[in-house]
Amino acid sequence: MELSFDLYLEGLRFFANPLMFAYSLFGVFVGIVFGALPGLTATMTIAVFIPFTFGVPAVQSFAFLLGLYSGAVYGGSVSAILINIPGTPSAIATGFDGYPMCQQGRAGEAIGISTIASGLGGLFSVIVLAFAAPFIASIALKFSAEEYVGITFIGLSIIAIISPGSTVKGLMAGTLGLIIGIAGLDPIGSYPRMVFNTPELYDGVSTIPVMIGMYGLSEMLIQISDEKHIVVVSQKLKNVLPSLKKVIGLVPTILRSSVIGVIIGAVPAAGGSIASLVAYGQEKRFSKKKKLLGTGIAEGVAAPEAANNASTGGALIPMMTLGIPGDPMTAVLMGGLIIQGLRPGPMLFREQMPFVSSIFISLLISVIFMTILGLVGARWFSRLISTPKRFLIPAILLFCLIGSYAISNSMFDIGVLIVAGIVGFALRKAGFPVAPVILGLILGPMFESNMRRSLMLSQGDWSTFFTRPISLAFLLIALFVLVGPPLFGLFRRGERRD
C-alpha cells in the first residue's frame, strides 16, 4: 500500500473552504454546550446531530462531528466541576477533585486546568493518530476474521476488568448486553433468534436507541426520582487561565494520562470513561501528591481530562483503520461515515486518503477551538448548567426521542429507547453500570460472526486462532488482561511481606 506524504497534504485543500472552520467551530460550541448539560452524553450528542449532516458533504460533516466529539468530551467536565454531576460518563473522575476545588471557591481555576489538560491530551492523540494510524491501517488489511475475533475478545475482557464499580456487576451487565446482541437473524445462517416475528428485529436490536435510552433517558429518570439534585449552585468564576508555572508542573501528569488515554481509547470497547478512571487511578499510584488526591488538587482534574480527550484520537484509530468502534461514541461516528457512503476500515485509507487526512486536520482544529472556547466561555457555560431542571429534563427527553427516531425513521426504535431507558434506570438504581451493556451489545455480534466465519474459512479447525501470529498475539493480550491484575496483586502482596 502506498501512503505518501503528498496524499496527506491533499487533505489540506478541503480547508481552503472557510466553511470547514465554521463547521468545526460550530461543532465544538454545540458539543461543549451539550456535553456540559447533565444527561446529554457525547455519544448522544453525536447521535442526535448525525441526521442533520445527511445533506452536507462528508468532509464538512466530519469537521462538524469531530468538533462535537471533542467539545462534548471536554464539556462534560464543566458540570462535573461545578455541580458534581458529570455532563458525560467520561467526566466522572473529573468531579473527584474538581468539585472540592469548586467548593473552595476555585471553580475558575479548576475549569482552566481542565481546559488546558483537555487541549494537550487532545493534541497528543491527534499526533498519534496522524502518525500511527496509517501504519496500523497498512497492517489492518492483513486482518482476517481470526484477528477480529482476537481484538473483539480483548474488548470483551476489558469490560470484565475495568468496569467502574463492582466487577461482578460489570460482568453481569456485559452479559445482558451480549444476550440482547443475540437477537435478530443470525449473521451467518440467517436463523431467526428472538425476533418474535417482528421484522424490525431481523437486524438485531438497534444499538443507538439502546445507547440513548441506557445513558440519556435513564439519567433523566434518575434525576426526576432523585430530588436532591434539584439544588442549583451558582459559582463565581475567576482566574480561569492557570499560570504557566502551574501548567509546567502538570506536564508529567498530563503526559502520563495522555498515553493511557490514547491506548485505552484505541482498544475497542474501552473509551473515554474508562480511560479517565484508569488515569486517575494511575495518578493515585504514581503522583507525588497522591495523598492529597480527592481533596481538590490540580493533578486530580488534569489526569482524567487529559486522558478522556486523548482517548478521542485513540478511539478513531480502530474505527478508521479496522472499521471497529473504539467506544460507543465512535460507534455512532461510524454510522455517520456509513451514511455518507464511506465504509470505515482499510479500504478508507486506500480509496479516500485525502478524506482521511482531512479527518486528522479537522480533529486538530477542533482541539484548538475547544481550548479557546473553553477558556473564553467558561463563565457563560456555567450559567447553562443553572437552567432549572423543569426546563432541562423535558428538553433532554425530547432530544432522546428525536435522536432515536431519526436513525431509521422508525417508531419501533422509540419503543426500544423507552424500554432501554427503563431497564437502564433499574440497572443503575441497583448499582449496575450501563456501559458494559452497550459494549456487550456492540462487540457480541462482531465476535460471533467473525468467530463463525473463521471456522468456516478453516473448515472447522480451531487451531486457526493460534497458528496465525497476530491472532495469537491478541489472544495472549486478552489472557494478560484477564489474568494479569490478580497476578500483580499477588506479587505486590508478596513484596509487602518482605
Place this chain on the structure above:
Amino acid sequence: MKKLMVVILGLSILAGAFATATVEEESTYPDRNVRIIIPWSVGGMTDVLTRPIAKWLEDYFGVPFVVENKPGGGGVVGSLEIENSNNDGYIIGTTSMSTVSAQYIAPVAPDIDNTELIAQVISIPATITVRTDSPFMTLDDLIAYAKANPGELTISNSGNGASAHIHALTFEARAGVQLNHIPYLAYAEAVTALLAGNVDFTNIPLPDVAPYVDSGEFRMLALASAERHPSYPDVPTMREQGVDAVMGNYSGFLAPKGTPQEYLDILEDAIGKAIADPEIQDFLIGAGFQPVFAGQDEFAKIVDDAKAQLDYLVNELGLEFVDD
C-alpha cells in the same frame, strides 16, 4: 383603511380557495408530494441510484419526490411498509432481488405479488473475480480445480440467502462444482475479504469489483451477463465459457397493489425519460451500474425469472438457506 385591508384580505383568501378548487378539479397526477420508500439504508446501492432519479422526477413533475429510507431486516421492514401503504399513487418504493429472496430466510417476508411493478432502472451482472496473483487465469482453470477439490475453494458472498449467495449457488449447480461459501455483511466486506486474500474468489457484481479490476488488483474471469460489457470487452461471459447462467441483481420502482393503472403508466413513462437523460446515464454508469429501462411488463418478467431461479434452487436442488 383597516376595513379595506380586511376586505382585500378576505377576497384574496376566497380567490385562493377558488383557485385551489379549480386546480383540484383539473388535477393531474401527481399534484402533491410523492413519497419514495427505500427499504435500505442511506448510502446503500439502491439509495445511491434512487436519489438522482427522484430529483429528476421532482424537476419533471414539479412536485417534491421525498426519499425516505426505512432500512431493517435486509429490506423486509421497508418492503412490508410499501405493501401496506395507501395505493393512491402518492407512495411508491424501490425493490431489488432481496425483496423476492427474503421469503426463504425471514419468518415474515414481503410478497412481490402485493405490489405493482413500475419499471426497472438498472441491472448489475454477477462476476467471477479473483486476485491478480491467483493461479486461475480462466474460468475453466477455476472449475477444473474446484471439481478436483470439492468444497475447498472459498467464495465470499454478501450474506446467507442474499443475491450474491443465490448466484453462487446457481453457479455451483450449473458448473457442477462444490464451494465453501463465506458470508460477509455486504458487498463491500465481501470484496475486502478478497482484497486481503482471505478467500479464493468472489462473485460480487460488477460495480463493487470494478475499481479493483481497474487498479490491477483483481482479475475478472467471467461476467454473468447475456453479452460482454462495453467497458470490459476482454472479459468473456459465463455462457461463452460453457456455464449457462445469466444472473445479476436489479433495482426498480414499484407501488402498493391497487395503485391506479393510469398513475403507474405516468410514472413508468417519466422514469423511462429519466433513464434516457444523458446526465442520469452518466451518473449511473459512473457509479458502476448498467442503466436498463424495462417497463411494467418487461420488469415483471425479470422478477419472475429471479423467482424461478430461487424456486429452482429451493425446490429442485432442495437447498435450504436456514439450517436449523
